[in-house]
Amino acid sequence: MDINTLRDDIDSWEPVKWEGMPDIDLYMDQVVTYLRRQLALFQDDSEASLVTRSIINNYVKDGIVPRPVNKRYAREQISALMMACVLKRVLPMQQVKQLLRPGDQESYAAFSQGLKKALNREAEALEHMEGENLQDLALDYALRAAANCLMADRLLSMAKE
DSSP, X not given: OOHHHHHHHHHHOOOOOGGGSOSSOBOHHHHHHHHHHHTGGGOOSSSSOSXXXXXXXXXXXXXXXXXXXXXXXOHHHHHHHHHHHHHTTTSOHHHHHHHOOTTOHXXXXXXXXXXXXXXXXXXXXXXXXXXXXXXXXXXXXXXXXXXXXXHHHHHHHHHHO
């Protein structure tokens, strides 16, 4: 993969809209498959999967995702899972839980729009970085991520006060 391919992947990815989510409730295996497809952009090259049955069960047990009804997951749970799976890469789960308002269509829309906007901003920045040393670019992104995580952590702490 090169920078142009990465930029194209980011540009072409769209978060699924609330109305685009399945309008029938899904069983666990269907949810796992659906989320893996929707969040493929966020899956790294490691063996560890971004979403598994165990991960979903833990999110439900910890109250991050509303309990399924009769072992079936509706849009409310699916949207909460999508948000949690993206945010878990940058925040501890307690902070993810603090941020999420599961089952809230407006919150999911704001999350989706914010995520797409952030990805577009980074894809635009990549246009000017072709030919740069990939190690240096990765370090720069990692340092910005660390700074952004620090800011999110402090803001969430202030919001609790």
